[in-house]
Amino acid sequence: MSQKQQNMIFDVLIAGGGSAGIGLAASLKGRDKALKIAIIEPSEEHYYQPSWTLVGGGAFNVKDSRRNTKDVMPAGITWIKDQIVNFNPEQNEVIISHGEPIKYKYLAVATGLKLNWDAIPGLIDTMGKNGVTSNYSYAYSPYTWELVKKMKSGKAIFTQPPLPIKCPGAPQKALYLSCHEWEKRGKLKDIEVELNNAGGALFGVADFVPPLMEYVKKYNATLNFSCNLISVNGPEQKATFAVKDAEGNITQVEKSFDMLHVVPPQGPQECVKGSPIADAAGWVEVDQHTLQHTRYPNIFGLGDCCSSPNSKTAAAARKQVVVVAENLMACRSNQPMPLKYDGYGSCPLTVENGKIVLAEFGYGGKLLPTFPWLINPLKATKLAWLLKKHVLPWLYWNAMLKGREWLARPFEN
Template sequence: MPMDEMSVWDVVVVGGGAAGIAAAASLLKRNPSLSMAIVEPSDRHYYQPAWTLVGGGCFNPAETCRSTASLIPFNAKWIRNRVTRFLPQHNLVALDNGQHLSYRSLVVAPGLELDWGAIAGLQETLGKNGVTSNYRYDLAPYTWECVQSLKKGRALFTQPAMPIKCAGAPQKAMYLSCHHWEKQGHLGDIDVQFHNTGGVLFGVSEFVPPLMEYVKRYGANLNFTSTLIAVDGPAKTATFRDTAEDGSTRERTESFDMLHVVPPQRAPAFIRDSELANEGGWVAVDEASLQHPHYTNVFSLGDACGASNAKTAAAVRKQAPVVAENLLAHLDNRPMTARYTGYGACPLTVEQGKVVLAEFGYGGKLQPSFPLNPAVARTSMWWLKRYAMPRIYFSMMLKGHEWLAKPEKL
């Protein structure tokens, strides 16, 4: 296996998160002789779908974290470094130590970037003054502290402009918080406000009615086209920009006792500023094959991928086999055969013990895995979310075992 910087790798995978490891495992399962490098700067790997449960007091945060070294496929080389630039016309990836990796094929899967700095005053107050977010490992436990300590007052929950990872997570934080307050008898003394930059509660209309039942049950107030722009932690105030139907805007400030923030999200700068990016700054791909439209030896999946699917770990489970089959076909000069249909899943935890499992593909087309009405909150889906999915993630998806993930044909 090549070791020095100018050796040519069969595959370079950028990113050692869910998408990068899953794609690497699927590739090596099909061809164990591939020379493969995985570029990932962090020595920690997180199962992020459980952080909402951590914030609801339903999951041990330590169980969401493992060492990166324990998850790298045995016959891949982990390069602990950061990518600074793509040079796709030369089949090179530049690293921040000045080295370059040369490849025959490239998988771009570094995830996305949480833009905390886009909200004035937010970074200074995260983790204190009742300001929290389930989108960070170190803050999700603080969410649960805030929920437990709040007996009366105002709780604000925010959702930024799309795309974001797990678009249901902002409201899941609200539902689990409200369910706790309901059980403790405090819900009637808490003013719950949900501020969504978008104009609808959920992007797939079939799931809005069951979610609205819980919004009404919990007495939550919905504020659409309302964007968090500033936070003053010590004063416990949040400023929003509301957009009217005619496009006019006004700013208003609300006090809070608890504020759960979901920050705006974007692709990392080394993607946004690269030749691989589409107009939105994400990696340009063909929606079906996940191949770059101009650099045919480049593929992408996961949160940085520019396909129009929902950015979820469930999407990665379906994307990884597609990338693996199509990349190997490209290396062998064979026609590509695997097709990604946009599958994503959002297990909407509407209360502790019940989940609405939203599964859908491109254009919001329903793609249920079970012969049940998907728009019903079920205890069985809570069991799937809370107990089965973490095991499926670590023991199957990241190991190249593609349960219920066989690609469709192009």
């Protein structure tokens, strides 16, 4: 990037070039091709992360989830390939690692969240070996499938850290797909399966718990709640959990495993957490309906970095892109913001290879099915599986990242 570009004030600066950031840039360009838009994004590779659950279940090629960032950047966008260090909203600028601060008229923050692999002692040293894996990684999701294929007996433990995390259903998706494969091969009866969940419920929206419990029982899996992974000894294949009882007392319990599927603790990116745009928990502080910052009206937030209390999924980001694009354009024209985000999120719960419970919901656990006449949201269906495996990846690359907003618009005010 030239010095001239660095000194330019962008009409819209987008912090983060993941799903939400690139989707927003494309949507804004579709509304006004003359907009000067820049994206700050250090990574040269872009991933369709929702497919990694299927990779771990042997139903998707991991290589199909990765593309070069330059190939998914919308035309006419300035790509600033650098790391964000901090935000200076009083001066309308973003501080980067190299070069002068980048100035803006409007800022959209889409930095995503951080996977804190190093928060669990021993985990990094043993990832991808000793039976320790995770579908939350491009590098390790294929190892999940290797372990599932090889396992004939023993103990398989699946973990879920405290919320918020990306796609809260993903930890149990790994369990279901693994169990389905073992059942198919007649090995499930010889494998002890546990889900150790730091939270207190199988799923945050109560309507979906009964259909999921049918599969928990079918696979004879043990559910342990208030049970949080705190350390891993890979060579000895032992995992230590902090277990909280009804009175709030915490004891440490060590468990042996043959396979351990870990979901790392997650939190805000460092550049957001310590900045003026963060709330007390470190997330970008936005109005949950307009997605406008609560203190800086020329700043919006979207995607996993937001303080809005929705499920952090790609489907949520897809809806948020439209809300931010419309509301930001309205603000530029001194018009009332037309759209409200309803908290929509989607979690296609892969209960077996070939069937999915398509959980779609908004704020307060309200059910928001897109195709209620076609797909029963409370039943495991083959149609939902076909949607997840074939349609959604295509929509991601060819619609969301291209600014096409099919079925992405929420209800207007």
